[in-house]
Amino acid sequence: MAAPVRAETSTAETSAAEAPPATASAILAALEEDIVFGRLHPRERLIEEEVAARFGATRHAVRQIFTELERMRLIERIPHRGALVKAYSPAEVQQLYDLREMLETQAARLIPLPLSSAALPPLHALQQRHAAAVAAGDARAVFRADLAFHRAIYAHCGNVFLAETIEELGQRAQVIRYATLRSQASMERARDQHAAMLDALRQGTRDVLVALCAAHFRPAREAYLGQHPDLLR
Amino acid sequence: MAAPVRAETSTAETSAAEAPPATASAILAALEEDIVFGRLHPRERLIEEEVAARFGATRHAVRQIFTELERMRLIERIPHRGALVKAYSPAEVQQLYDLREMLETQAARLIPLPLSSAALPPLHALQQRHAAAVAAGDARAVFRADLAFHRAIYAHCGNVFLAETIEELGQRAQVIRYATLRSQASMERARDQHAAMLDALRQGTRDVLVALCAAHFRPAREAYLGQHPDLLR
DNA sequence: GTCAACGGGATTGTCGACAAAATTGGGAAC
DNA sequence: GTTCCCAATTTTGTCGACAATCCCGTTGAC
Incomplete structure (x- = not known):
């Protein structure tokens, strides 16, 4: 395991089975599409570490992406409880x-x-x-x-x-x-x-x-x- | 110097000449009012370290407050350039x-x-x-x-x-x-x-x-x- | 059998330190 | 005198590590 991606600057390939590095905006777009296309269901939980591993990013980067998704109102974050895909009645x-x-x-x-x-x-x-x-x-x-x-x-x-x-x-x-x-x-x-x-x-x-x-x-x-x-x- | 405030949990008094600790929401409200009442002018720059010192908070906390102010559209943030009070034509x-x-x-x-x-x-x-x-x-x-x-x-x-x-x-x-x-x-x-x-x-x-x-x-x-x-x- | 207290593990939040980028000021070339 | 470039400084961005919190299964009392 080496150099996970920083924010927006894509670095060279690392290694690790499940860690294809991606830029922050690419991760944001991927998660956005996961939500829009229903691969992530309303109320489904997003766990920082899992997302980080999936995209080969640091948890810090994921955290920022989550605040962006929250700003877009695609997810909802509850303090100390994590992020959920937003659901509408x-x-x-x-x-x-x-x-x-x-x-x-x-x-x-x-x-x-x-x-x-x-x-x-x-x-x-x-x-x-x-x-x-x-x-x-x-x-x-x-x-x-x-x-x-x-x-x-x-x-x-x-x-x-x-x-x-x-x-x-x-x-x-x-x-x-x-x-x-x-x-x-x-x-x-x-x-x-x-x-x-x-x-x-x-x-x-x-x-x-x-x-x-x-x-x-x-x-x-x-x-x-x-x-x-x-x-x- | 000692224990600057964490996020929302106000701790005991620290010391330092210009560092009265405050909770995150108090700092947010104070900055909001500074902007609304014109103590901070449109286009004026907000420097993380200065704000942190003023409120006795860590730069991390200030950073989060800035993203909240940005979400409220009271300030504008430019990557690697800092935060400006928003100005409207x-x-x-x-x-x-x-x-x-x-x-x-x-x-x-x-x-x-x-x-x-x-x-x-x-x-x-x-x-x-x-x-x-x-x-x-x-x-x-x-x-x-x-x-x-x-x-x-x-x-x-x-x-x-x-x-x-x-x-x-x-x-x-x-x-x-x-x-x-x-x-x-x-x-x-x-x-x-x-x-x-x-x-x-x-x-x-x-x-x-x-x-x-x-x-x-x-x-x-x-x-x-x-x-x-x-x-x- | 029910319920409350209690840990262990999982997850989120925060910190200090370091890295990267931008601005500024000074000096050299013309 | 002006312009350009470079280095020093300021400021923002990111990292790994640690702390706080929450969840959940277990235990023990009644």
Whole structure:
């Protein structure tokens, strides 16, 4: 056993059976995806030492990553008791999605339409990236491309705080969304909705855009509420 | 020198000229107030060792407090460069207040009216606490009581995420609000508005409530925008 | 049989010390 | 006089080790 990874600077290969070194951001992304894709279940405990061993990192690094995951509200930390994957009750899911709908439709109303022609190509490129990931059946890439696409859209609403808040709430909803991300059919539906959003942005049909934003994440909410009656308390 | 404070457990007195020990949450509150009341200016740098010496804490504890202040968005941390009190450009102030207005008026619309008679006494008590602090001219107590009052009101909107988001944005706006908190006249104006809000909640006059929520923080925005033209970039 | 006190082991939290990075000030070259 | 570069200093970041806390199974009393 030698030199475990430091924070962000990836060092050379070490050894040890189960210690493939990784950078802090890579570990963060991996854990994020473990949660989003349901490999880590709500309420499941994360043990610092285990995570450190898995990624060949020090416990200190893992600890910092945990505080970041906590900031993202993907996990919850209880003093002296450790970190748990966050779980939402059906009532909370309902409230979270109500708020998201309110904010995203409001943001859609604020975007100047039609979008300037300079703004369209980047959005188009992101949509293509998403579509390609769907075609390849690469759920991880779909997940990342989806985030990037939505961020880019709401960046045009003219209010950085609104855009940030939307993104944060989207992050919190990731725990809920994993059911959606798994099925090829729903990924394709999302892809088609993205294309329709782009059309609406291009043509300046605001009502269509607003309706699309509202409809976009409904399936995820319903899937979660249908699947997890056990989370009622 | 001896035993500097650990995290939350306050230990006995140590010694050293400038090292009065304090708990982590006390240090956090003190720094928060330093920022809110303008004793620390936007862009001003916070040096870990200095803060540690001032409060008789270890640098480790200060470091954790900084990450908490960063989470509250009161400071900004740049890797290997340290922590700065956050500064907002006039455009950002405008956007922040726009969003707060949108969320707070929406929350006001969601509160079931008139409020149940069981819910009123706690709100009344908080309002009294605020009024007492204003009468005593204790800006620190006014600040805390104001936060508690608003949190208690928006807790009734039926959406924990909306309430949380409102509170977080309020926290971010604290850096901006300090001008308001200093003048006795504006504290008294706030106190009267709180009383009016309570009346509206009691009587179920929703339009009045919504208007009050919207009007409540306008002066702070305007004060900031008037006073800090230098923050234009 | 139930319950409370008590340890042993597992896990998280904190410390002092060291390493890495950035800033500053001074001097050499032009 | 100005610019560039380097070294010394300041400041932040990370490590290994230790301490505190919690969990859980065991024991013993009633």
